[in-house]
Amino acid sequence: EAGVAQSPRYKIIEKRQSVAFWCNPISGHATLYWYQQILGQGPKLLIQFQNNGVVDDSQLPKDRFSAERLKGVDSTLKIQPAKLEDSAVYLCASSGQLDTQYFGPGTRLTVL
């Protein structure tokens, strides 16, 4: 079974630039999550999708972050404009009928 795929794996941008991350969940998984993991901390949920609907985006900084999952499969997370404090690993995870979440390899973002 293929795992959660993410791209790119690394991204370096300057502050105030825009960036987008892509995630392809495990086939058949209806629920998709985006997490932000700052160095030395646990993952923090940014947004959760159930199919193509948003279930929880309470911790998403909506003034600069946006996410979509138009067809209920792939998802993109965008930051515009980026700030220095956005430097982190962005993890995508998915889950099926059970609640077990499986994580992708992450995208390491560095904002200069």
Next chain:
Amino acid sequence: GENVEQHPSTLSVQEGDSAVIKCTYSDSASNYFPWYKQELGKRPQLIIDIRSNVGEKKDQRIAVTLNKTAKHFSLHITETQPEDSAVYFCAVQGGSNYKLTFGKGTLLTVNP
């Protein structure tokens, strides 16, 4: 919202010794408690989980215990090996939307 505290933040043991990591949570309605292992630069990987209707679960050298009354759960690793060295995160899920709240992690070092 859910508050998860994890202790200790770092743990160093000799190969063959046992390691114990503890987490407490605040929401008594929480019902699913996974543990993830994250090696440097890698994705979090589920190593064991427990649900609220079970008090203990074991998988080879790894076990998890849950005390719902006291709202705490623990990870036990016996006969530790150098390859057990990693950051371990506890997580708590409550409610109906499968949202996970993570602890801040424990850096486990197993010295040969």
